[in-house]
Amino acid sequence: MKKVNSEVELDLVFKHNNSFFLRKIFADNEDKYILNNYFWETVFVNWIKIVKNKNNFLLKELFVNKKKFSLSFEIVDNYEIANLNQKWLDKKGPTDVLSFPIIIEQYIKNEIGYIELGDLFISLEMAYKQALIYKHSLLKEMLFLASHGFLHLLGWEHNDQEELDQMLSFQEYLISQVDFS
Secondary structure: OOOOOOOOEEEEEEEEOOOHHHHHHHHHOOOOOOOOHHHHHHHHHHHHHHHHHOOOOOOHHHHOOOOEEEEEEEEEOHHHHHHHHHHHHOOOOOOOEEEEEOOOHHHHHOOOOEEEEEEEEEEHHHHHHHHHHHOOOHHHHHHHHHHHHHHHHOOOOOOOHHHHHHHHHHHHHHHHOOOOO
């Protein structure tokens, strides 16, 4: 993992359910990182550091003097993400990633020493199917979905193709900074 030099603390609440599908995937898959709390904490800390150092980032003024962040990240199955999708977004069926940002204007106005980023959910079932479709590893798909959800937590939107292309480009950069050697 490439380290970015800066002090950042992350309170990561990481969960995954113990569904039959999850157990089946990992019985067949040797990818030890996906359900590893330390791995995800390292990934998100590095991504926060990158965002803090990016001059033209959307919320740079919010991040400049902040060193403490909190994030909830949960890996779920299709059943759970479909329930969340219906309950909170009034959409039927499963999706691959859901982000529920918490960043509010009060963080900018007050000298609060931490930032609660929000909640991020990824369906491992959807990630698995998409990894097969795109012919890459499950871990790469999980990083893609995590980076996409992470940017949404930071306020990034893609209302048109140009915004989506910019977001996807930045996601690829974030993912490229994850090194396993």
